[in-house]
Amino acid sequence: MFLAWKEFSRNKLRYTLLSLIMIAVLFLVFFITALSNGLGYADSAAISNLNAEYVILSEEAEGVMIKSELNNKNLDEVFELLGNEYSPFAITISALERKNERSVDIVYFTVNTSRYGDVEITEGKNLSELEENEVVVDESIKGFGFELNDTILDSRTDIEMVIAGFTKDHVYSHMPVIFTDESIGFQAVYRMEDTYNAVLYNGEMVELDQYEVQTLDETIKTIPGYSETQGSFTMMKVFLVVISVFVSSVFFYVITLQKTHQFGILKAIGANTWFITKSILIQVSFITLIGLIFSNLAFYGIVQVMPEEMPIILSWNLILGTGILFLCLNTIGALLSIRKVTKIDALEAMGRAE
């Protein structure tokens, strides 16, 4: 303890710089990870959070939800085969008018609100409680100035709706999702007749002739570009973590190696290896902790000034995991050089080798 602190206070510049490097490296890890998590999330969160275990698509869609088309006749057929009525599901991309401002891109998820089930509500009504022309919207739309009970106007059809509730984690291709009932009619915007993308259902896996039945997970993977995007993000994160952990642990290895001479003196005075190890461990964990704390503060700060639309996701688990990983590997880096200390020749410290 004594040694570790004395060294810090005597070499303030060196350790400040070292801490800065640590902060910068950890900040980079957190920031890039949060950004790529955010991007990955905003891409498809709404689909992963769909209230369904299985998704039924038309056969020609080959598993891709947005290529799938089901009309009312198909729905009846599916319901008959399943022996029960479930919610149909349609994705419609559109925009909302705003006064004196650019319109907002959004996406309608048309469902049967009484059959779909409930979603996580942060404010207002849930799906099953909706009345005519009322909708549930993802709360990310608040960033564009919309509030509960506001009336929204679809720019393509001029349909007016009222925001009756807010949900969270429903973003699709970076657009906020609006849950609407089939009675509002967005499923028929492009065609003369109702056209749905899928039927969502919970229960047992079934085989249906002329229809494709797949799990929700499979559906997510077949979103065009999904695996490619997620794959790149994963690679990015893995390399980032591996390289930065490597750099920082090598740093500690070299810093400790530089102090071999002092350790030699300490050994000649009678210090045992644990005494020396202890002071190095204190230093490594202190610097890593400083790095963790300040990089998180810096991260928090930058999130405050970043534009709303940039999705950022960072979980405590990730911060904690990264922290522990860095702590362990930095310690290992330093310990590698301590291994040299245990074998150090105190003769060297005496300044001569006869």
Next chain:
Amino acid sequence: MEQSILELKSVSKDFGDGNSTIRVLKKINLTVNKGEFIAIVGPSGSGKSTLLSIIGALLTPTVGEITIDQQIVHQQYNKKLNQIRAKKIGFIFQSPNLIPYLDVYSQLRIVAHIAKIDNRQGERRAQELLKRLDLSHRMRNYPNELSGGEKQRVAIARAFMSDPSVILADEPTASLDSVRGRNVVEMISQEVKSSNKAAIMVTHDERMLDLCDRVYNMEDGLLSQK
């Protein structure tokens, strides 16, 4: 017999480099009594420093036995060797080898810490030693603020800090001019006499020998009294 602090009985040391071994020390016998300050001179490469390292428990002898305070040193576990180094042996190196980020006072306190001397006793001893070596006014200075002589005096204070039985000095005057060098050796000698230690000094400097009680000559691994 009671008076002897340090005894070496036919100590030999071999260094192997691959296929040939060199016998650096050849059957060395040496007894140092309380309050005795002895010097070892000899050309470089004669094994003086190796001898010092063996006495200082930094190297183990190939054959032979070393006792400090009637305790055989080299049959101890490593853990105990550290404690022997910390409590029984004080090193003074060729260069002061101070720890750069500790002030003079802390240089001594760290020794007390390692030798597990309790705090109050350690404080008192550090202050007393600094006073005796005329360093009290330098207590809060760091090594880079001290002159060469002062640094070497701090190194001496450090060697005496743990109240060791044996002081080992490896060319303590090598980095000093002759006046300061003599000063330093005088101080070692005074400390040895006043607190009844045994001290061995390895030196090249013939002018210091009159301060020592006995002088040994080391040549090709053989020790002989002059």
